[in-house]
Amino acid sequence: MRPRSMAKTKGSPRRSRCKRNRRRNKRARRPSREAEPTPTGPTGVHHIPDHLLELVLLRVGTPLALLRAASTCKRWCRLIFTDDATSPDHRFRRSLRAARVPGHYHVDGNNHVFVPDPLAADGFDRRQFSLDFLPAVPHGSLPWELADSRGGLLLFYRRDLVYYRMGRVWGGDTEYLHFPDMLVCDPLNRRCQGILYWEEMWPYQCLGLFLLDGAAADEPAAGGSSIAMSNFRVVAVTYESDVFEDDRGAPRACVFSSGSDGGWSMVESASGGDVPIPESRSISFAGRARSSFFWRMEHEGAVLALDDATIQFSLVTFPCTVVGMPEESSAFRVIGGDDDAVRVVRVMANNDLTVFRQLDSSGEWVVEKLVRLPEATSGLPEREETYFHGPAKIVATTTRHVLVTPQEETWIFSIDLETLEVDQAHERNRYAGAAYPFELPWPPALRADNRRRCSRMDLTV
Incomplete structure (x- = not known):
């Protein structure tokens, strides 16, 4: 049996543990000198931490409004336009890309018509894009x-x-x-x-x-x-x-x-x-993707390409499963996207509109999207049973939409490449010519307002 005097010894392990626990608890209750002090006066939007402010910005209603929010101050611009792809702020990029491309100029004979994107339709005045x-x-x-x-x-x-x-x-x-x-x-x-x-x-x-x-x-x-x-x-x-x-x-x-x-x-x-x-x-x-322009050549086993950085030509071989055999007259288009991948859109002989994507890791071509045109257009207004007996024709392409018409008659409809929805009523379907994206300049024209504490700036378009 241990003597009682040993439990009260100054250097005993038990007493040392108790002192360490008391000191640790006292430090835990003491406020950290590095922590940001809580404002004593009124608080505002500048006191919201970055991770909470990001959640607020993610709930902005339209891409155009998000683009304007990026012009409010340097902090908001940093949160929205970060270059770090691994950051959670990377989620803003798709919406901002849509905001910077408010619409396309469609060719209609000798006329050029600006057709706004639905997401930006409420934020722009068409007269700003007039070519008069x-x-x-x-x-x-x-x-x-x-x-x-x-x-x-x-x-x-x-x-x-x-x-x-x-x-x-x-x-x-x-x-x-x-x-x-x-x-x-x-x-x-x-x-x-x-x-x-x-x-x-x-x-x-x-x-x-x-x-x-x-x-x-x-x-x-x-x-x-x-x-x-x-x-x-x-x-x-x-x-x-x-x-x-x-x-x-x-x-x-x-x-x-x-x-x-x-x-x-x-x-x-x-x-x-x-x-x-x-x-x-x-x-x-045939289109452009990943900083290159492409031309289809009939009865040839390769595609002509021009690198827009070096301005050098080359012959690029695509698999025949992607662009068809050289003796075929099948039409295909090369398109890009926000992920910088190369895609080929082709209407197959059985009227399957197929989107092929080239994998960056292996260079292999895979089927990314497929739409069976006869079934997808069934029930649309003015749809005739005589359509799609022959392969349909691609009228125009963008990174988001493909405009298609049956070979038998000009009856244009569009396919959303993200949702695969078929739309025959949109304004862009009225124009049988090519479509050219119009991108707002960045950085945008900013107008400082010194009356605001946060040096808020308004986007002028």
Whole structure:
């Protein structure tokens, strides 16, 4: 039996544990010096912690309102526009992308109609996107035609009526586009800049005109796209016939750079050799994705691609299960997305609209979406039983929608690639031409209001 005096010894383990517990409890009750003190006066939105403020912002009603919220102050902008993909703030990106693309310009014959996105329809006045400020075309020229869009700029071209008619005679059903005069415009600020054709390129046929950012690919502007009226590039993709073979040729890229030191220049091939392609009438633009432009070539086992960073051409082979056999005339389109993946939309022989996606990890192509067009359109107004006996045709594509019509008659409907819902009543289905996205400039034009404590700023569009 242990003596009683040993339990009361100054250095006993039991007494030491008791003292340590008392000191630990006292420290727990003492407020931390590093903790932010509770305000003694009135509190406001600035006292809400980041993780709670994020939950509030996630409940903002529309993408447009979220974009305006990002312009309130630096803290809100940081929460919404974080570059960390692993951060929970990454959830904002899809909504902000929708807010920055309020709609598309649809081609309708000689007219160009701005069709707003449903999510942004209540936040914009259509008159802001009017093109009534475009300059009148000279006598003997056709109206301005929309060629491309990039950011908040649009690229137009016009054709000479005489050469247009000569091209129709020489090419039959194919409309040869020779190097035209061009126009870059900013609809929001109602500004234009004309670009004259380059005389050296006049004899060649044009396969496409495209707008690119003015800054170099390795020097991106802070905050997003660097394109502006003072800083843009135009790429004209032309076709040069082979002097030894009538039905073969090679692509050429001519680049116009804005600014006092800009102008036209020919981009030479880095490999020193030409990329062989068939005659121009068998080539059609297929779309863009992951900073590349693609052209489909009939009866060829490869697709022509142009890298918009290096301005170099190459031949890319897609699996025949994705784009069809070379001898087939099946149409397909290449589209991108918010995840930067490459996708191919194709209408199969049995009228299955199929979306293929290339996996980044393995490069394998997989079926991502599938819509059986005859069944999906059953019950829609003016739907005829004679439709879809032949493969349907793709009218236009965006990153979100595909416009399709039966081969038998022009009866356009759209398919939402996220929900796979078929819509025949939307305004965009009234236009059988191409659709070009219009993106609001970022950073937006901000107007400071010094009367607010938080230096709140309003987005002006």
